[in-house]
Amino acid sequence: MTNTIPIWHLTKSFLLIKFIQIVIVYFTPVQFDTSSQIIITQLKNQHHHDSLPSIIISILDKLLVWDSVHFNELFVNEYKYEHQFVFCPNWIWLIRNIPIGDHNYYHKFLLSIVLSNLCHYLSVIVLYYLTLRYFESSNHGRRQSQHSPSQLARLSSLFLIISSAGIFLTINYSENLCNLLTYSAIYVYDCSLNYQDFKSTNKKSINNYYLYVFSGIIISLTFTIRANALLLGVIYLIDLYQFLIINKNVNNSIGAIMGGLPLFLMFVITNLISYLKFCPQRGEWCNYKLPILFQYAQSHYWNVGFLKYWTMGNIPNFIIILPTIIIQVFTILSFYKDLPQSPKFLNLVIISILMNIGAIFFWNAQILTRIITMLPLQYWYLSILFQNPNPHQKSMVKIIIYYNLIWNFLQTSLLAAFLPPA
Numbered sequence: 001m002t003n004t005i006p007i008w009h010l011t012k013s014f015l016l017i018k019f020i021q022i023v024i025v026y027f028t029p030v031q032f033d034t035s036s037q038i039i040i041t042q043l044k045n046q047h048h049h050d051s052l053p054s055i056i057i058s059i060l061d062k063l064l065v066w067d068s069v070h071f072n073e074l075f076v077n078e079y080k081y082e083h084q085f086v087f088c089p090n091w092i093w094l095i096r097n098i099p100i101g102d103h104n105y106y107h108k109f110l111l112s113i114v115l116s117n118l119c120h121y122l123s124v125i126v127l128y129y130l131t132l133r134y135f136e137s138s139n140h141g142r143r144q145s146q147h148s149p150s151q152l153a154r155l156s157s158l159f160l161i162i163s164s165a166g167i168f169l170t171i172n173y174s175e176n177l178c179n180l181l182t183y184s185a186i187y188v189y190d191c192s193l194n195y196q197d198f199k200s201t202n203k204k205s206i207n208n209y210y211l212y213v214f215s216g217i218i219i220s221l222t223f224t225i226r227a228n229a230l231l232l233g234v235i236y237l238i239d240l241y242q243f244l245i246i247n248k249n250v251n252n253s254i255g256a257i258m259g260g261l262p263l264f265l266m267f268v269i270t271n272l273i274s275y276l277k278f279c280p281q282r283g284e285w286c287n288y289k290l291p292i293l294f295q296y297a298q299s300h301y302w303n304v305g306f307l308k309y310w311t312m313g314n315i316p317n318f319i320i321i322l323p324t325i326i327i328q329v330f331t332i333l334s335f336y337k338d339l340p341q342s343p344k345f346l347n348l349v350i351i352s353i354l355m356n357i358g359a360i361f362f363w364n365a366q367i368l369t370r371i372i373t374m375l376p377l378q379y380w381y382l383s384i385l386f387q388n389p390n391p392h393q394k395s396m397v398k399i400i401i402y403y404n405l406i407w408n409f410l411q412t413s414l415l416a417a418f419l420p421p422a
Contacts, residue, residue: 013162014121057106060110063109074092075109076108083301086227116169116176119176119179122180127157127379131383151387155382165373179374181219185215204242205252213262223263223267240256275291320366321366324368324369325360
């Protein structure tokens, strides 16, 4: 790689966005939903805020909203109830076991926010190198010939900084660690493959089995951070089909099985743990043919299911995610059209399609703005358009940039005021 990462430029942009968000949180005058005040009052009566400056306490109090309430409870206490098992364990485990804060509620809250933002920053750096990895080689069709890989990498990292996920990449949600692990896994996975194997029908084979399986291990850990990372297992299913059916390569097929095995085992283990904790005495979901607590809790406590979110009351949430959906549609179509020249994008395109279908038709739709950040395609698409000589396309990207900035700061004020969308 001949280009040096523009570390200072990215760092300045990152810190500026975070600083503005924190200022907005601090000066947000009042919260619409005051339910968190019950927790805050109890904590202050127990002196859980000792040794922290009042300005930090004020900011933390306003960030004690939505899922942060559940995260913070689990940072200092064990899992007790069914609904808590929808929050994947390893983000909880990590914060709980870092020897800082001595299980003090506010200290662990602050630690989780700092660590989340560190993961966001590292994700920006890893995305830079991942973009170079995907666009520097000579086998990327028209995309490579028209665009500078280093410029694409810089722009992609900047788009991640001003992502539509906004304030959710600044508070203590697990998205940032999920993104960091996902980008890292994709990078390691790509390093393990040879896309110039002319002995294979589709010119693809595994050239480093250790790296290939290691990418699967990283993905299995990612699943314990956010459940939607289960979709990353599609990578190894597609590879198994290509290696076994198309290439008829037994060794590569075994490699694909070994690459996907860690995620499968992690899925079984995490569900077995919850089953052993509640079953058979719990009944109900314990008696299902596939007794998966996560699926039951999402449906029972969060009303997740096919078209369950399609109600009149949720129309504002669909309007909010409409710009994200539009960008996703154009992103998927663009990379799909380019697959004949750039087949290595196939896995990411299919995962992106599945994630969008899941968010729009099955899950709480507004979470699309933050869960889609785990895939780099949208950032690559916008970066490619921004470098396009067509002035109309460049203007469209500028509009998206302005929208993302405005939405970032508007969303920050909404969250600090304990208002939707969550």
